[in-house]
Amino acid sequence: MQDEEQQESAADSMDEGASLKQSHKDRIQASWYRCEQFGLEHGSRPDFATLPAGTLNDLVDQHRSLLETTENEVLPYYENILSNSACMIVLADRQGHVLNTWGQPRFGSAAEHGLVGGNQWSEMGAGTNAIGTALITGEAIQVGRDEHFLRANRFMVGSASPIYNTKNDLVGVLDISSDAYLPQDHTFGMVKLMSLSVENRLIFSAFQQEHFILSFNTNVVSLDSHWSGILVLDENGTIVSANRRAEVVLARDLALLNINQVFDIEMREIKHHPSSLPMKLLAMGRYQFYVKVIPPVQQIMRVPDFRQRAGYVAPSQLEDFVASKKEPSRAQRDESAKAILSSIPDNVIPLAELQHGDERVARLVRQAHKIMEKDIPILIHGETGAGKEIFVRSLHYHSSRSKEMLVAVNCAAIPAELVESELFGYEKGAFTGAQSKGSIGLIRRAHRGTLFLDEIGEMPMAVQSRLLRVLQERVVTPLGSTEVYPVDIKLISATNRALKAEVKEGRFRQDLYYRISGLNIELPALRERNDKAALIQYLHNRLRQEEPGPALSQAMLNLLMKHPWPGNMRQLAHVLKVGMAMADEEVLEDWHLPDDFFEDLDAMVQSTLEQANLEKSGLSSAEDNKPEHEEPLDKLIPRLLQESKGNISQTAKAAGVSRNTVYKYAKLKLESE
Numbered sequence: 001m002q003d004e005e006q007q008e009s010a011a012d013s014m015d016e017g018a019s020l021k022q023s024h025k026d027r028i029q030a031s032w033y034r035c036e037q038f039g040l041e042h043g044s045r046p047d048f049a050t051l052p053a054g055t056l057n058d059l060v061d062q063h064r065s066l067l068e069t070t071e072n073e074v075l076p077y078y079e080n081i082l083s084n085s086a087c088m089i090v091l092a093d094r095q096g097h098v099l100n101t102w103g104q105p106r107f108g109s110a111a112e113h114g115l116v117g118g119n120q121w122s123e124m125g126a127g128t129n130a131i132g133t134a135l136i137t138g139e140a141i142q143v144g145r146d147e148h149f150l151r152a153n154r155f156m157v158g159s160a161s162p163i164y165n166t167k168n169d170l171v172g173v174l175d176i177s178s179d180a181y182l183p184q185d186h187t188f189g190m191v192k193l194m195s196l197s198v199e200n201r202l203i204f205s206a207f208q209q210e211h212f213i214l215s216f217n218t219n220v221v222s223l224d225s226h227w228s229g230i231l232v233l234d235e236n237g238t239i240v241s242a243n244r245r246a247e248v249v250l251a252r253d254l255a256l257l258n259i260n261q262v263f264d265i266e267m268r269e270i271k272h273h274p275s276s277l278p279m280k281l282l283a284m285g286r287y288q289f290y291v292k293v294i295p296p297v298q299q300i301m302r303v304p305d306f307r308q309r310a311g312y313v314a315p316s317q318l319e320d321f322v323a324s325k326k327e328p329s330r331a332q333r334d335e336s337a338k339a340i341l342s343s344i345p346d347n348v349i350p351l352a353e354l355q356h357g358d359e360r361v362a363r364l365v366r367q368a369h370k371i372m373e374k375d376i377p378i379l380i381h382g383e384t385g386a387g388k389e390i391f392v393r394s395l396h397y398h399s400s401r402s403k404e405m406l407v408a409v410n411c412a413a414i415p416a417e418l419v420e421s422e423l424f425g426y427e428k429g430a431f432t433g434a435q436s437k438g439s440i441g442l443i444r445r446a447h448r449g450t451l452f453l454d455e456i457g458e459m460p461m462a463v464q465s466r467l468l469r470v471l472q473e474r475v476v477t478p479l480g481s482t483e484v485y486p487v488d489i490k491l492i493s494a495t496n497r498a499l500k501a502e503v504k505e506g507r508f509r510q511d512l513y514y515r516i517s518g519l520n521i522e523l524p525a526l527r528e529r530n531d532k533a534a535l536i537q538y539l540h541n542r543l544r545q546e547e548p549g550p551a552l553s554q555a556m557l558n559l560l561m562k563h564p565w566p567g568n569m570r571q572l573a574h575v576l577k578v579g580m581a582m583a584d585e586e587v588l589e590d591w592h593l594p595d596d597f598f599e600d601l602d603a604m605v606q607s608t609l610e611q612a613n614l615e616k617s618g619l620s621s622a623e624d625n626k627p628e629h630e631e632p633l634d635k636l637i638p639r640l641l642q643e644s645k646g647n648i649s650q651t652a653k654a655a656g657v658s659r660n661t662v663y664k665y666a667k668l669k670l671e672s673e
């Protein structure tokens with residue numbers, strides 16, 4: 001089978017060879033004809049219409065990216081081959097003006113050969129020549145010594161190939177010219193390869209940061225060659241760019257098709273395919289190719305960017321939305337809310353939904369949102385579970401840094417001896433146990449984005465000094481390296497410790513404290529918030545949107561309002577989730593709630609009673625203080641248990657205690673019998 005394929009393709013290429021020869025002859029003839037029309041004669045001197053130095057500089061500026069790509073990324077690969085063959089490489093713009101040349105030709109001085117910056121190698125001025133003819137035909141061409149129209153140019157052989165940009169516009173031409181007596185066999189192929197490689201590099205530098213790139217070829221070992229087709233895909237799988245090879249090989253216009261119309265694969269699968277593993281796919285249901293996925297360079301933790309969609313409102317407008325939360329006009333509210341909701345990931349709570357009427361919280365949300373756009377770090381204080389991380393995520397996705405990464409680091413969760421290497425990165429072989437590749441580190445990963453240092457109070461002293469230097473100098477030096485890397489990060493830190501007291505006791509560096517605490521925010525505990533009822537209802541609704549669940553009665557809301565919530569929002573979310581999962585009924589009842597909810601409640605009632613007793617002369621005990629008619633629990637619980645035929649939940653509900661308390665008294669009763 002393989003033999004057959006090879007034979008077929010060999011036959012194809014022989015036919016191709018014959019027809020290429022023919023068409024080459026035609027092209028040269030057509031060019032000579034044009035030269036005659038331009039009024040040129042074989043004995044004419046070339047007219048290079050040399051550009052003045054200033055104009056050439058402007059032209060070089062305009063073509064900086066093309067020049068840099070050619071010089072830095074492409075020529076080095078060919079250096080060895082080219083340095084042995086005494087040839088000259090020329091990059092010209094789309095009018096044939098020489099932008100730069102490299103190499104050492106054997107043919108005379110610049111004045112004699114004319115391949116110098118600013119000279120124009122158009123057919124009209126210089127007759128048939130590789131640069132000018134490639135530009136007119138839009139195709140690669142080799143012009144032999146005697147094929148040049150002007151005798152004056154018959155000292156060389158030129159091989160030129162046009163370069164197209166990602167929009168398929170011809171932007172320039174690459175040429176290799178050399179002494180006519182040197183062997184030319186490989187030069188033509190090489191210049192074609194070089195121009196393809198410039199084009200591919202232009203595609204990569206334009207798209208590789210944010211897009212998935214597919215490279216495909218019929219042969220798995222050639223996947224990395226410049227002959228491979230390249231397709232650039234957006235998040236949805238739409239082809240937003242492709243190289244010329246891709247269109248030639250697939251023989252169709254690929255612009256804006258979805259990848260599933262070209263290959264038998266969906267974008268979803270591409271996103272999850274390991275980048276090092278080529279896959280075999282069918283193109284248009286017939287042709288088999290090997291395909292390699294090159295994910296975006298900054299793909300880790302990235303999210304879709306919905307800001308391109310109609311209806312997106314920029315952050316400055318969001319500010320109005322947050323600020324006008326008190327009395328927004330209906331139109332304003334509807335429009336802004338819709339825009340925000342569509343622009344941030346589903347698992348991020350919009351800023352405007354973090355507060356539900358507590359003026360203190362509303363103010364700190366407004367302040368922090370504003371400060372996100374300034375070069376001022378934010379320090380958030382708050383009890384565990386108060387919602388510090390949720391707040392930071394929301395701030396990040398509502399800021400101008402939302403396109404870049406939010407890197408959240410829990411300083412308490414990383415072993416002390418690893419914090420330094422995790423944060424600052426390390427060179428390969430920096431220490432035993434280091435990965436052989438080295439690591440970029442979390443700070444550099446947050447470059448242009450947001451770095452969230454949670455539980456910063458847990459950071460070891462040595463790391464504190466190093467972090468201070470990063471914040472002062474805005475550069476990172478990885479462990480074991482002498483290189484410095486500039487970083488641009490928005491720093492948000494959080495702590496549930498009294499950091500100022502830690503400073504006083506010498507456990508936290510004072511200078512670092514002042515560096516990180518540009519804006520100090522105190523996120524109130526849930527029990528202190530005066531929008532608690534609305535917040536509970538909001539969270540309940542949010543959970544119900546994830547999965548249908550029971551409604552919240554006023555009685556249940558009252559019960560939840562009474563709770564001290566030592567675990568704050570995290571505990572509230574947990575209690576609601578467990579309760580809603582337990583309930584088969586339409587309404588959430590107290591016996592659906594987890595035991596620890598009642599334990600906290602019991603403990604609170606107990607301490608309130610004790611407090612009241614203490615305040616009351618201190619003579620009587622809590623037990624004595626119980627109303628006369630109230631039956632003691634050691635009697636009440638066994639009685640209720642009996643009446644309910646051992647139903648623990650019902651007994652707990654009737655007695656107003658937790659199920660654990662019911663078990664405790666039931667056990668005591670059994671032991672005493």
Ligand SMILES: Nc1ncnc2c1ncn2[C@@H]1O[C@H](COP(=O)(O)OP(=O)(O)OP(=O)(O)O)[C@@H](O)[C@H]1O
Nearest residue numbers: 354383384385386387388389390496539569570573
């Ligand atoms: N505003 C909010 N709305 C809804 N749920 C919230 C909100 N804030 C917090 N939560 C819930 O509480 C959980 C804990 O929040 P978060 O991790 O932000 O707390 P934290 O203050 O960072 O806690 P810790 O100090 O322990 O790291 C979240 O996973 C979420 O379920």
